[in-house]
Amino acid sequence: MRDFRDAKVMAQTLRDALKTKSVSITHSESLEIIAKTLGLHDWNVLAAAIQASQSMLAPPRKSPTSSPGSGILLPVAPMRDVVFFPQTISPIWVGREKTRRAVEAALSGDGRLFVVTQKRMDDDDPDFDALYPVGVRADILHHMTMPNGTLRVKVSCAERAIITKAGGHDFLAAEVEPVQDLHEFDATAFALMREIFDAYQAYTRTPPPYALHRYSREPGVFANVVVNLMEVGIGKTQQILETNDVIARLELILAWMKDGPPS
Known part of the structure; x- marks a missing residue:
């Protein structure tokens, strides 16, 4: 029996079946249909689920640093001009050395980052006072260094989180705790x-x-x-x-x- 990890094969099977009935859809459209059939928002969310399941089969990476409180200490990636929301997959572009070190720390751990927006776009070295308190916990799906030296990091944003304790030395790190939605289905x-x-x-x-x-x-x-x-x-x-x-x-x-x- 196939499961969600076979989504691409299922999408191709769907296209082939529809083609026999003279119905033509694109590969992207078939992926979206499969995602909906499996009860997920869209292909981006399904792709993230597949990535996560594959990561579980890989050798475990080092766990994130636990703080004495109930939160997790995560490397922080400040964003200049964008606000990220849960359940989205987006690229971030890393040029600042401090943020690069934060990404490298996440990659050497379990691949998790705290992505948060800074209050002023022109601030090249923001501290915690220069950041908004709420951002998203994100999982790194892919990263590559561009020809100009900029690091392109693709992240899957998982949940809202709030900074409860600042930390870090060579890069920003923070203890964060999830922020739960209220009255969502009222x-x-x-x-x-x-x-x-x-x-x-x-x-x-x-x-x-x-x-x-x-x-x-x-x-x-x-x-x-x-x-x-x-x-x-x-x-x-x-x-x-x-x-x-x-x-x-x-x-x-x-x-x-x-x-x-x-x-």
Whole structure:
């Protein structure tokens, strides 16, 4: 019996079966269908699950440093101009030596990083006072050094987390603890989603994209996606990341939509 790790084979089998009925779909489309069939958000999330399962079969790497408290001490990668959300897979570009050392420390451990946005883009050497308190715990999926020396690191963002204790010497490290969503499947959250759908076209002057319909049953993820589509700036996007009450998160987004797009 096949399992999720056979997704690519399953996708090809699906394409072949549809082709016999004169139905043509792309390989990417077939991967998305398989991901949905397996109950996952999309191919990116399924690919991350496959990567994680393969990592479990590999020889174990050194465990992350445990702190005396309940959190885990993780290397920190500050981001200049982007806010990362859970359940996304994204590249990060590492040019600063301190951040490079943090990535190398993660790779020599269990591959986990804490990715967090800095408050000022032009700060080349941010300390913890220069970082927002909430970011995401991320798993390194792949890394490579570009011809110009920049390190390209592909990460899978797993969960919101908050800094509870600062640490590190040659690079930033922090003890972090997960931030759990509240009221994610409350009826009020679904009602707010419908209002946001209605307000979206007036705000953006475009119909709601497929990405929003894809997460119409997951209000928390829906809020994360729509705030990025709104392009409201780092401050407001970070505010959504830091708001763990999904109803409050959706209320903020709806209020910004009703105020109209930034001039």
